[in-house]
Structures are given as structure tokens and as C-alpha cells.
Amino acid sequence: MNINIVSPNDYWQIHQLRDYCFPNKYTKARRDDFHYWIEHSTTLGAYDDKKVVGQLLILPLNMTVHGVQYKMGGIGFVAIYPEYRQQGIVKRLMTEALQKMRNNGQTISVLAPYSVSFYRYFGWELFFEKLHYTIPQTNFPDLGKQLDVVKRMSFEWLDPDLFQGIKEFHNAMAIVQHGGMVRDDAWWKRIERRSPDSHFAAYFLDGHLEGYIRYAIRQETFEVQDFIVANHLAEQAIWRYISSHAASVSNITGVTSNHYPFGFYFKEPQFKKEVVQDVMIRVVDVYAFMQQYPWGEINDILTIRIEDSFCHWNEHVYQINKNGHVSIIETNSTDTMHMLTLPINLFSAMMVGYLSVKEAVIYANQPIEKKIIDHWQRALPSEKPAFYEYF
Template sequence: MITYQIVQSNDYKKVLKLKNYCFRPAYEGKRLEDFMHWVNVSTIQGAFDQEELVSQLIILPLQMTVFGVPYDMGGIGFVSTYPEYRNAGIMKQVLLRSLETMRERGQLLSVLSPFSVSFYRHFGWELFFDKVQYELPAQQLVPSGKTIGNIHRIDELNPDFDHWFSKIKTFYNEQIAIQNGRLIREDDWWQRLLRRTSGTSFAVYTDELGKVMGYIRYTIQNLTLELLDFNAINYESQQNLWQFIQSHTAEVEKIIGEASNQESFGTAFLNPQFQQQIVQDKMIRIIDVERFLYSYPFEKIDDPLYLNVQDKQAEWNNQIFKIEQEGQVTIVKTPKNEEMLTMDIGKLSALMVGYHSLDYYVFRKEASGSDKTINQWSNALPKGYPSFYDYF
């Protein structure tokens, strides 16, 4: 008989064993250290066949921004089931229980990287970020002119590493505080990035007064420079960082990295015709609609808004919500004379983080309401595309 429960610390060796079977090769060294750290601070939803842990998922306690507002978020990772227990509905039950667990812990959003988009759509997650993976021949980079300011190159062996690393973290936090759909990186997440990627270097761009204006995090291996982070405060900062990258043409043959599809990446290059691939590998779900709406930064509400949410997996969301000018959110019965926006939980989740405009979902018949209702909601929703690059 299969039983479902939160995995306790005395079973963490079973968590590692199941992970190693489903995600190979087995972790060792710093990656193993990092995995066990997150096992210890996360919630692990599990399924047991007597004493054996046969299915699991790890809910990482994280935060992300939605139009500058921080939300507690459950990052779903290491979804694992032994092959002899697959296709028996066990992971379905684990996922359903994870929704309840995240709600109890106040994690109002959940993000994951799907092995199957259709599978997770069934449980209410939806795609919310399109990124471009690019491979740029180093010789196609053309210097943009004289560098203004200074570039500081550091790695973990640099005696000033802690000083610059602190500045990088501060800069990142200041930038994402005004951005949308970004992971809030606490100190243990920054340590995770260092533990999971050996040979990491940073290049920090500062203006003439010493203020950090941007940075990149990168590695160089096998004649390839891989950009792991690229954050800049303005176009000039971007160009100076690209100038630094271009200076590596003697050491590397290509540069690889990721960018938001909304950025039209590479169009400013002299020759923008290089290999690019659009990847959709992030899905999001609102766990608790009422509490999510309460903190949501609506732009303009002249008259109360009504939202009819359809959620087959989380009955607490299957409600009609009234949002008033003061930001008050209440659950109401079917209003007699009021018009509602009706959406299922997955499409609503993507809409609320800015993946597409409301008109997009109306056109695809994934949102319904009168013209007046659609116009009211369109005016109330903030605008801005999400950019979520981190992995669990």
C-alpha cells in the first residue's frame, strides 16, 4: 500500500538514493554538498511503499518578484519516481499534496522546469518565460569603441573576492527589486551558484566614480566562454561588458548564453545572424489566488473587478473574487449584475506575471468576459515581461 507524507530527516539518505537513480550521474563533491543543503532546508513531498521511498519532489523555499513585489515561492525540483512505480498515478498524488503543502507554508507561487509541459498543465502550471539560447562565434563580436569606466575581473582565488562579491549581490538585488519575474537570490542561493559551477569568474563594470553598473558571471572551458549571468543597468554598461567579452577572442572560439526572447537579442551586433534557439522551460502556478491578489500591484481600479477562477486541482481557488479600489480582496457568490473575467488557473498565472496581454488570452478563448470587463482588467494589469533564468 502506498502512503503519502512529508519526508523526515531520518529518510534523507533515501531521498539521495532516489535522486541518484533518476538524475545521473550521481552527485559528488560540491554538487553533493549543495544538494544535501537544500534537502535540509526544503520540504520533500514523498510516497512510500512500506519503508521504501518510491516517489518524491523537493519544494525549495524561495522568493520571486512579480512587478517588483516579492512573493514566497515553492521551487519544484528533483521530481523522481522509480520506474516500476511509474504510470500508476503516484506522482499525481504527490503533486496534489504539494499544492496543499505550499499553501500551508504561505508559498503563493510555484515555479518548475517541466519534463513534460502537458503533464504539468494538467495540474495548473503554465509556461511563462521564453528565452533564447545563443551560440555566437567570437569573431563576430566587433568592439564598440573605447571603454568608459573600469572592468574588474575576479574569481574565488582573488583576495578581494568577498568585497566584490558583496557588491555584485547588492547590485543584483537592487536591479531585480524593480524588475518582473526574477528569483530573489538569498546568500545560500549565491553559494549554490558557486558550488554547482567550478571555475566561475566575474567581471564587474563600474563607472568613473566606482559605482557598479553591471556584471557578468562566466566560465571558460573547451574554447567556449559561457555567460551564466549578464546584468547591466543601461545600454552603455552592456556595451562595455561586451567589449570585455570580445577581448577573449584569442582564448575562445564561441560565446554561449541565454537571453529573454523579448530582448531581440543580438540585433545590435554588426552581424546578428548566428545560432539562436527559443526554449520554453519554465512554468508557473498561483497556489493561493486570494492571498496572491491581495499583494498584487494593480495599476488602476476605477470600479471593483470580478474574477472567476477555474482550478480543478485546488478547490480553494475555485471561487469568484472581488477586487476593490483599496486593494481589498473578498470571495463572493455569483454577482447578479456584475461582469466577470473567467480564466483557468494556469492561464491566469501566466497572465498575472506578464507573459502575454489579456487580449492574447481572449483571442485564444482562454479568457472570457464582456468588452467592458476586458478593458477594465487590461487597464488594471501592470505591463512587463518576466525573465526567470535560475534553475532548481
């Protein structure tokens, strides 16, 4: 069994394996989209002679972490034929994927797990709680009457200038929003192929685009797919626009962050909400990640030991000085009370703000002095991430 980059001559085997292992067979636009990402990703195959029996795609993406843009490897379409399972093939694919991402400079990785415990074993960790909401017509937001400037378009009836403005606005917001992902034209094309019936509504104030939504209306339900705003006024204007569909829809559905006080200012904020944890993150290269990291207040030298069974290059002791300079040090010290010691999954969740330092230490079961925890907490930005993309 060999793990190799899949040859273009074998791309048909990737389609075949995906269609067998996933519940929905791709056709037409979905198949075209999948083929594009086979071509433009790092596509790994497990070969039994000339037959591809397992696969994994590393999509070349990006992610904003506390205001810093990182190259991100999006792991997707992990599959293996049933007769080849329980042979360690997926483990070899995941191990090779980590090495490839490091070689590609993809410092962090995100995936949507079919099993949290399975991917946690390889070093990924939960980092975002989505809130799925369903608002019945009787609870539609009523934010008063106001003449808002809203421009509409759809993928079917495209307004090129408006679409360009929406794309630029989305990326400007993604750069400053923790967990945001900048979308290039290929990603927008992917969205169009997967949701060709999407509509757009953009809110303008004094001639400037201040927010937009992407949505679809299906079976009397207004499905919010993107909801990106620059400020509270734009948010209210978008909700007024959505509620104006009350004569033709009976529900509004969408996704937001669980840490956001969603619906707080609605007159009737009690409606169905469900928390879902379906994205995980991993730092692939600790040294490179911390070199870019936007450290906060560092009052004393920070020291951390990283445990990482699948990335030997991460298993070091690191020091961060008061200027945020990161270095790898050699030490035989067993004084764990004065040094943070974390497995890579908890380190990853802590550094992106999902876990506090205290929580990470508790879950790691690593006793440490309170003042060390306090020093680390002041050094880390506290904002929680929000990641809505799907792959």
C-alpha cells in the same frame, strides 16, 4: 502508500532515488549541495512501508512580480521508481505539495518541466521564453574602444569585498526586475558548488558598481552565466570586456529574454539564436496573491471566476474594487459575458504578463465583452517576466 515529510533518517533514500531516476549521478560538491536542499526544503516522500518510492522537493525561494516580492515554492527533483509508476503517486505528491506551499505562505510556484502538458494538468503554465545565443568570433560585438573600469575575481580566487558588492547589486536589481529572484548566501553557495570554475567581472562607473557578469571559459567558448546591468552604458562596457577575449575564444554563448531586442545595436547581429520554453509558473493561493498584486488603473469593479481542480481554496468568484481591494463574493450568476472566467494556469500566465488578457480569454474559450477585457488590461502591468534561475 503514504505521502509524508521525509525523515532525516531516510535522506539517503532521497539520494538513491534521485541518482536512479536522473541521468547524471551526483558526487562530491553536487551531492553536498543536493543534501543541503533536502535538509532545507519541504521534502516530500511517497512511502511504501518504509521505502521511499517517490519524491518531490519544494525549495524555499522568492520571486519579484511587477515590483512585489512573493514567497515562491520551487518544485524540483520530482522522481518515482519505474515499478511504481502509473499508480497516481505523482498526482498525490503534487496535490500535497500545493497544500504544503499554501501552508508555508508560498503564494506562487515555479518549476522546470520535463513535460509541459503533464504540469499544465496540475495548473502550471509557461511564462518565459529564453533566447539561447551563440556568437561566432567573426560577429563579436564591436562597441568601440574605451577605458572601462572592470574588476575581476573567481570562486577559486575570491575577493570578499568585490563579491559582497556583486551580491548586493544582484539583489538590488532582482527586487526591481520583473521575474527576478533575490539570492541569499545559500543560493550563491549552490551556484559555486555547481559551477566552481566561474569567473566574475564587475563594471564600475564613478566608483559605483553598475553591472556584472558571471562566466566560464571552456573549450574556446566564453559561456555567459549571469549578465546583470543597471543601464545601457554598463551593458556596452560588459560586451567590450567579453569581446576583449577574442584572441583566446572562438564563440560566446549565453541566455537572454526572447522579448528583448538582443544584439540589435551590434554591427553584425545575425548569429545563431534558439528560443526555449522551459519554465512554468502557478499561483498557489489566488486570494493572497491578488491582495499583494500591484494593480494598475482600475476604472470599474473587476470580477473573475477561477477554476482550479487541485486547489479548492482558489475556486471562488473574486471582485477587485477601484482601490485594488480584493474580496471573495458569493454569486450564482451565469452571465459570463460580464465576468472573466479562467482556469488557474491561464490566470497565472496572464497575471505575470506572459499572456495578454485577450490571449488568456481566447485560450480559455470564454466569450466576454470587449470592454471587460479592456478594463482588465488597463488594470494589469504589461511588462513581461524574465526568470533565469535553475533548480
